[in-house]
Amino acid sequence: MMRIPTLVACGMLLGCAASPPPSAEPVKSVADLLDQSPAADWRRPDPENTLYMDLPAGRVVIELAPVHAPGNVANIKRLVRQKYFDGLSVYRVQDNFVAQWGDPDEKKDMGGAPKRLAPEFTRAAAGVEFVALPDRDAYAPETGFSQGFPAGRDAAAGRVWLTHCYGTLGVGRDNDEDSGNGAELYAVIGNAPRILDRNITVAGRVIRGVELLSSLPRGTENMGYYAKPEQRTPIRQVRMAADLPESERTALEILRTESPTFRAIVEGRRFRKDAWYKVPAGAVDVCALTVPVRSPK
């Protein structure tokens, strides 16, 4: 069984084994770095901003980003608490792009929640945490992480935004900037569609279970819509973690992007030192870095 190495942080997988480094120098694998990381390098996502979408195949866990999209996150939470999403569906899966869910007919009662919201495509950079990467990027003057999410920044313009990477949660909209409201959401399941950055509100990131969306059958109609309603994937329920008893929550920890452990992982991606890699990349793309998530020990 020949191999090409894993790129997902080992901590995201069960039974993660590291190959022994062949060099005399001790080389720390991602698995080693995570195993040896102090508890302080990890955070637990706030249950008030953690959303569970239960599909027939399992649970998709999403961390919301209230600092970057306060209005949209508030509306999403309002809709979740009205059980708006229960019984709706994932109705669009476009290969190498997005899975999208909500009410394809836009007829379900939103219970008074606003249908138009001020766009939150970018926000003022002042005062917002941003851990910058030094690497070149085609789309943004600077990339890095903000509040644990992959992000871009334009210091000259004083703006910061969350970037569209694998697993990014976005708020569907029509042509008008204020036509998104959180009733239709999508997650990125393909190569980072950075062209969407600054054009649509990013409201969070899938932190577990993205494979339940990315492995869904692709819709065969234009833009990945399903030809028949029965091909859609039903949503059993969507709940805020805070609204479920502890026994029904999914306990997770996320590596802090400002931690020494994360910095070491990023540097290890730039300059791989294990036996398999022959030429170091020398750089890293913000969307090629998946922030590790684990079940608490």
Add this chain to the structure above:
Amino acid sequence: MMRIPTLVACGMLLGCAASPPPSAEPVKSVADLLDQSPAADWRRPDPENTLYMDLPAGRVVIELAPVHAPGNVANIKRLVRQKYFDGLSVYRVQDNFVAQWGDPDEKKDMGGAPKRLAPEFTRAAAGVEFVALPDRDAYAPETGFSQGFPAGRDAAAGRVWLTHCYGTLGVGRDNDEDSGNGAELYAVIGNAPRILDRNITVAGRVIRGVELLSSLPRGTENMGYYAKPEQRTPIRQVRMAADLPESERTALEILRTESPTFRAIVEGRRFRKDAWYKVPAGAVDVCALTVPVRSPK
């Protein structure tokens, strides 16, 4: 049904409709550009370098890259013509990374085909077609397209290589540089793993049916291997297009990456002008450009 726009070239989908542009200026959509493109802007992949992998769900069509990986492509073709892959399986599907196939036990008789091949991770740039993009890239001094495949180039070092983008076909190997031989292959099904560039032989690209690989259930073991052999996806047969009668071939046309139509599409991606986009990206990443493929009219 709120929408975020399609990113896959419309020509790749059936029934592709373009939204009417709201501006007074005529703006050509990708669909319009493809519809109006002259026949000379398209090429038919060489049947001698086109491979069909037939899975239970349908056919995956792969264009091989003999200019970039002559030795590996020759060995892959030799194995295909020995029917080596028939009855083997897709045995590894790692989310946001790769689907990999071949013989997980490495026991099947390779019929005398070499098990070690000189690595073809990069090649001499001299004399090799390269259509450069002006955009910044984290990983390569220059990116662009070579022989119709996404590529990187280091002019100072005089080397060119095919980049790991969505759909890229690679040759699995062990730690030794010459340990790949084409008997185990992978296709990228997630965000471009550019860290692999120049570390492994790229032998081609999936030009149709990548969704048959990307929508497979993910393996739950480390690195995406399946826990049980029966979870693997069987390969019915792999054939060279040239070895099948016309009636069993999949007729396809690929847009030439050096054509005016492709240049217009790329420029349209940098500076979107339709009603949905509010802020142009201003740049494009080589792996965010999918070369259009269509069934002949």
